[in-house]
Amino acid sequence: MSERVSEPSDAVWRSPRSADEIPSRRRRGRRVVLAVLAVLAVGGAAATAFGVVAWIQYDRYQTGDSSGMGQVLAGTTVVTRPIEDGEPRRGDVIVFRNRAWLGPTSPEPMLSRVVGLGGDTVACCDPRGRITVNGQPVTEEYLDHEFADMSGHDSFEYEAAVPDGHVFVLGDQRANAVDSRMYVELPSAGGIPYPDVLGVAVATSDDGFVAEPLEPTTAFTDAGLPGPATRDATYFAKQLLLLIGALVFAASLVTLLLVGVDIRHHRDQPPPPVWS
Structure with a gap:
């Protein structure tokens, strides 16, 4: 039985488009x-x-065994930004050199809160134990009362006329803080010159990278004093x-x-x- 061989067809298949005509x-x-x-x-x-x-516009400082600040735990990293217009605000937590107190050989930078600006009069205390700024009593909600009664450092009387270009600072843990109260007899009345202020704290961090915002206080504006504390809403966005x-x-x-x-x-x- 012979096999049938199909004849080649005259129809020719042609690709509609060549690979070289247009890209695939x-x-x-x-x-x-x-x-x-x-x-x-x-x-x-x-x-x-x-x-x-x-x-890189922000600096970071490591606190020691005792920060003296209720909002800032010991051993944490404090994130700071430059001072706006070169002048801190009441309520700001600042990092500063304390050369005005201890001279040019002072130790590492310190951390404290601004309660008075140049031209202010800071005094302690009113009948309720509150500091007064320009005669206005300030209810400091940020005070760490765990340390309030360890000594009399938070309640001894003083009055300081803050020189222009200086800030008067107090620690939140008044019983164990070293601050402007101890140096009111100096020519600077315990004030820190603006050039010695390294930055205002805007956040804290346990690991040096992931930071928690430092909520600014309203204690001074609530007392009728002008100028809110510094708030940096852009740090975390950046x-x-x-x-x-x-x-x-x-x-x-x-x-x-x-x-x-x-x-x-x-x-x-x-x-x-x-x-x-």
């Missing part, structure tokens, strides 16, 4: 992906750069921007490299045959 959809898709990734990488790099510039920008940049860069390797791999492959 896959090739165009890769180009779009590359463009998007490039934009993301540039945006991530810009956000990271902005975050780094903003980040911290978040730095983190997100770094993640976007890293992810985009890695993906760009992978896509580039894939494109190079396909370029090295021989083109498919074109039937005509």
